[in-house]
Amino acid sequence: MVGTRAVNVLRGILVFAGVWGAAQVLGLVTLSTLLGRAGTVGLFALVILFQPELRAALERVGRPRGREAQSGAALQDLARALERLAERKVGALVAIERSTPLGEYAATGVRLDAVVSAPFLEALFARNAPLHDGGVILQGSRVVAAGCLFPLQQSDGTYRRYGTRHRAAIGLSELTDAVVLIASEERGSIRIALGGRLGPDLNGSELREQLRTLVYDYGGPASAPIPATARPPETGRGT
Numbered sequence: 534m535v536g537t538r539a540v541n542v543l544r545g546i547l548v549f550a551g552v553w554g555a556a557q558v559l560g561l562v563t564l565s566t567l568l569g570r571a572g573t574v575g576l577f578a579l580v581i582l583f584q585p586e587l588r589a590a591l592e593r594v595g596r597p598r599g600r601e602a603q604s605g606a607a608l609q610d611l612a613r614a615l616e617r618l619a620e621r622k623v624g625a626l627v628a629i630e631r632s633t634p635l636g637e638y639a640a641t642g643v644r645l646d647a648v649v650s651a652p653f654l655e656a657l658f659a660r661n662a663p664l665h666d667g668g669v670i671l672q673g674s675r676v677v678a679a680g681c682l683f684p685l686q687q688s689d690g691t692y693r694r695y696g697t698r699h700r701a702a703i704g705l706s707e708l709t710d711a712v713v714l715i716a717s718e719e720r721g722s723i724r725i726a727l728g729g730r731l732g733p734d735l736n737g738s739e740l741r742e743q744l745r746t747l748v749y750d751y752g753g754p755a756s757a758p759i760p761a762t763a764r765p766p767e768t769g770r771g772t
């Protein structure tokens with residue numbers, strides 16, 4: 534994905550390999566030996582750098598069967614919590630992990646390991662609750678972190694008028710394939726940010742339908758084009 538840390542690292546590796554290859558072709562023995570040694574050290578550095586992603590991948594391999602059924606119940610609870618929060622005009626920001634590991638964003642908040650339930654999510658975002666600020670991250674049917682800092686979408690004009698909660702959702706969805714839900718404190722609306730775009734207001738049944746398509750039925754990056762309801766870039770104040 535363009536702009537992600539992995540792509541930047543890959544670019545660096547390609548430049549490194551190019552210089553190393555050129556040194557070997559040109560017979561620059563000292564330079565190619567030095568780069569060869571640096572490459573070995575670099576390999577270890579990569580393992581450390583991508584430790585959260587590697588751990589998430591291993592966790593995914595070891596995840597027990599039956600996760601889909603649990604996620605179905607979790608998504609129902611998530612939708613119910615978002616509806617209630619929006620109704621009461623309590624702001625909420627929830628990122629659902631899909632293919633891109635969200636470990637680096639979870640690390641900016643408080644790690645949790647709790648089953649998704651509507652009362653728990655509502656309690657997390659309640660005004661004055663210690664973790665109500667920032668975003669919550671879900672992996673499967675678990676809440677894995679709260680109070681997380683998401684990357685703000687750089688105001689390129691399209692979303693300039695939106696507040697930081699919405700721009701954090703758009704920013705995260707731009708850098709990852711997460712499905713990011715926003716309950717607006719100001720408007721009492723629910724929206725989804727996906728692929729760097731903010732969708733329209735959703736009612737409860739539309740939200741459930743979107744969660745089913747984007748999360749429950751999700752079979753990997755190739756299977757999930759951005760649905761029409763998440764497409765229109767809107768220019769008005771979203772809050």
Ligand SMILES: Nc1ncnc2c1ncn2[C@@H]1O[C@H](COP(=O)(O)OP(=O)(O)OP(=O)(O)O)[C@@H](O)[C@H]1O
Binds near residue numbers: 665716718772
């Ligand atoms: N980078 C960020 N990552 C995660 N959450 C953030 C980030 N920046 C702001 N927030 C959350 O957004 C809240 C501020 O929301 P703000 O009113 O500015 O945005 P908004 O898009 O207008 O949302 P709302 O419609 O709910 O008012 C903060 O209190 C915090 O909880």
